[in-house]
Amino acid sequence: MNIISTKNNEDKINTIxxxxxxxxxxxxxLRFYEAKELLFPIRKGQHRLFTKSDRGRxxxxxxxxxxxxxxxxxxxxxxxxxxxxxxxxxxxxTYQLGxxxxxxxxxxxxxxGLAIKDLKTQLxxxxxxxxxxxxxxxxx
Amino acid sequence: MNIISTKNNEDKINTIxxxxxxxxxxxxxLRFYEAKELLFPIRKGQHRLFTKSDRGRxxxxxxxxxxxxxxxxxxxxxxxxxxxxxxxxxxxxTYQLGxxxxxxxxxxxxxxGLAIKDLKTQLxxxxxxxxxxxxxxxxx
DNA sequence: AACTCTTTTGACGTTTACGTCAAGTATGAC
DNA sequence: GTCATACTTGACGTAAACGTCAAAAGAGTT
Numbered sequence: 001m002n003i004i005s006t007k008n009n010e011d012k013i014n015t016i017x018x019x020x021x022x023x024x025x026x027x028x029x030l031r032f033y034e035a036k037e038l039l040f041p042i043r044k045g046q047h048r049l050f051t052k053s054d055r056g057r058x059x060x061x062x063x064x065x066x067x068x069x070x071x072x073x074x075x076x077x078x079x080x081x082x083x084x085x086x087x088x089x090x091x092x093x094t095y096q097l098g099x100x101x102x103x104x105x106x107x108x109x110x111x112x113g114l115a116i117k118d119l120k121t122q123l124x125x126x127x128x129x130x131x132x133x134x135x136x137x138x139x140x
Numbered sequence: 141m142n143i144i145s146t147k148n149n150e151d152k153i154n155t156i157x158x159x160x161x162x163x164x165x166x167x168x169x170l171r172f173y174e175a176k177e178l179l180f181p182i183r184k185g186q187h188r189l190f191t192k193s194d195r196g197r198x199x200x201x202x203x204x205x206x207x208x209x210x211x212x213x214x215x216x217x218x219x220x221x222x223x224x225x226x227x228x229x230x231x232x233x234t235y236q237l238g239x240x241x242x243x244x245x246x247x248x249x250x251x252x253g254l255a256i257k258d259l260k261t262q263l264x265x266x267x268x269x270x271x272x273x274x275x276x277x278x279x280x
Numbered sequence: 281a282a283c284t285c286t287t288t289t290g291a292c293g294t295t296t297a298c299g300t301c302a303a304g305t306a307t308g309a310c
Numbered sequence: 311g312t313c314a315t316a317c318t319t320g321a322c323g324t325a326a327a328c329g330t331c332a333a334a335a336g337a338g339t340t
Contacts, residue, residue, distance in 0.1 A: 015286085015287085016286085016287070016288095017286075017287090026328080026329075027287080028328065028329065028330085029327085029328065029329095031288085031289090032327070032328065036327095045335095045336070045337090046287075046288060046289090046335075046336080047286085047287060047288080047336085048287085048288090063251070063255050066208070066248070066251065067208070067248075067251075067252060067255065068206070068207070068208045070326075070327095071326080071327075072326090080259075080262050080263070080266055081262060083266055083269060088270065088273050091266065091269065091270060092270060092279065092280075094266070095263065095266045095267065095270065095280065098259065098262070098263050098266065099263065101259065102256065102259050102260065102263065105252060105255065105256050105259065106256060108206070108207075108252065109249060109252045109253065109256065111203070111206065111207075112207060112245060112248065112249045112252065113249065115203050115207065115245065116242065116245050116246060116249065119220075119238065119241065119242050119245065120242065122220050122221060122238070123220070123235065123238050123239065123242065126220060126223055126231065126234070126235045126238065127235065129223060129231065130228065130231060130232060130235065133228050139232065140232075140235065155316080155317085156316085156317070157316075157317090166298080166299075167317085168298065168299065168300085169297085169298065169299095171318090171319090172297070172298060176297095185305095185306070185307095185317095186305075186306080186317075186318055186319090187306085187316085187317060187318075188317085188318090210296075210297095211296080211297075212296090
């Protein structure tokens with residue numbers, strides 16, 4: 001144990017190719033996100049270096065995309081996780097946005113539950129038909 | 141009560157503008173979906189008429205889009221709800237696709253639950269900070 | 281010094297999912 | 311008959327989210 005416990009994991013910085021592997025995206029994508037101000041890698045010379053903050057943001061970006069939010073919507077929310085260094089008024093706005101997004105996500109979860117139920121029913125009907133038509137139940 | 145109980149709701153056919161209002165989409169969108177073979181309105185002269193089947197399909201299309209599936213993915217699955225008139229082999233394929241989609245949706249629901257939890261935590265932190273900075277709790 | 285490897289910027293291409301005209305047809309109201 | 315209205319096809323445009331390719335620059339290797 002070192003006194004200056006630079007927890008290697010937290011402080012680690014990544015090159016662009018490391019980030020690509022970490023999040024399974026292309027370098028083009030990472031540069032694109034930087035251009036759109038979703039990421040802020042530091043520069044060493046003219047190379048990008050991605051910090052813990054960027055990793056955190058990328059996690060949220062991927063999550064947001066998965067749930068159907070646009071990059072612009074995601075960008076506005078990323079501040080929720082960096083609010084220390086902003087003016088109070090802006091934090092308030094981001095907070096409100098976060099509330100909206102929360103309710104939208106909860107709504108989506110509900111609908112997803114219903115859709116899953118429907119799909120299950122439909123799959124059962126389909127299965128029945130296939131069996132009646134003489135399909136081998138081991139195939140299904 | 142009529143003997144030939146044509147349950148008006150089920151058998152109703154809609155013009156394109158009625159469909160637009162029903163699903164809050166543009167006529168262009170409906171024609172586009174037809175071109176992509178997601179809808180199959182019947183033709184009277186050169187006008188389109190949408191039946192119960194099309195309404196059912198539209199419901200599923202909107203649902204699919206909401207959960208981030210592409211139109212092409214949706215198209216392949218729509219057969220699940222029309223399987224009566226297909227060959228057994230194709231039904232099997234659609235069935236398999238349905239199973240995959242089901243698991244993908246269940247996975248998404250799980251992740252959504254986690255993301256919601258995260259977001260709640262983050263919102264709480266944000267709220268705390270705002271209160272500490274002297275915000276009026278009635279604003280939040 | 282020459283070479284390789286990584287990364288950079290910049291420009292242009294691509295796909296998806298529509299929007300936006302333009303021009304034509306058909307139907308019912310007046 | 312003609313006027314408005316609803317609908318059609320077809321062509322072109324657009325925004326988002328990247329992919330692809332070319333040219334150059336820097337750091338390390340032999």
